[in-house]
Amino acid sequence: KAGVTQTPRYLIKTRGQQVTLSCSPISGHRSVSWYQQTPGQGLQFLFEYFSETQRNKGNFPGRFSGRQFSNSRSEMNVSTLELGDSALYLCASSLSRDAEAFFGQGTRLTVV
Amino acid sequence: AQTVTQSQPEMSVQEAETVTLSCTYDTSESDYYLFWYKQPPSRQMILVIRQEAYKQQNATENRFSVNFQKAAKSFSLKISDSQLGDAAMYFCASGEGGSRLTFGEGTQLTVNP
Numbered sequence: 001k002a003g004v005t006q007t008p009r010y011l012i013k014t015r016g017q018q019v020t021l022s023c024s025p026i027s028g029h030r031s032v033s034w035y036q037q038t039p040g041q042g043l044q045f046l047f048e049y050f051s052e053t054q055r056n057k058g059n060f061p062g063r064f065s066g067r068q069f070s071n072s073r074s075e076m077n078v079s080t081l082e083l084g085d086s087a088l089y090l091c092a093s094s095l096s097r098d099a100e101a102f103f104g105q106g107t108r109l110t111v112v
Numbered sequence: 113a114q115t116v117t118q119s120q121p122e123m124s125v126q127e128a129e130t131v132t133l134s135c136t137y138d139t140s141e142s143d144y145y146l147f148w149y150k151q152p153p154s155r156q157m158i159l160v161i162r163q164e165a166y167k168q169q170n171a172t173e174n175r176f177s178v179n180f181q182k183a184a185k186s187f188s189l190k191i192s193d194s195q196l197g198d199a200a201m202y203f204c205a206s207g208e209g210g211s212r213l214t215f216g217e218g219t220q221l222t223v224n225p
Contacts, residue, residue: 031210031211033210033212042215042217043203043205043213045212045213048212050211056211090157092211094209094210094211095210096209096210097208097209097211098209098210099210100147100162101159101210101211101213102159103149103156103157103158105154105156106155
């Protein structure tokens, strides 16, 4: 059974650009959550999607957005990139909201 | 709102010995779950153990067990017979389920041969 797949694994972007990250959950999982991990702020929840609907959103500016498709694949988008957006972005999927989450290997975003 | 605190930034243990990682949490939720995740240098978050708050019995998974003290809002992880492969950053987390997790700051565990 394939795990959670995140693409790309690494990205380098310039300030002001926008970026889209992709997450393919484990087959059958309908819940997808996104997290940002930085040395200074640690792991912070970005948003959660379930059956194409955003159920929860963390305390991040509107430049951070996401969506989920009918096949449960999810994308997150960051517009007008700032240096502080450099981070490891982790995606997690779960069978349902109260089931354990399985994480992907993350996308390392560097903003220069 | 939920908060999770890990007061030990670093811990070390000798191979084959036992180590306990501490975690305290605060939540306004009545139904919640607690987790320990391991993050090795590969950065892949791996679930170590999960505890449903409504269950009084402490969860165990092979060499890993927890001491869940609900009234004290404490959730420590005990690793028995430590192995070199246990070396990693360990995160304590709480949430309503598998989604919207609140993580602690992490504890870097070193296993000495």
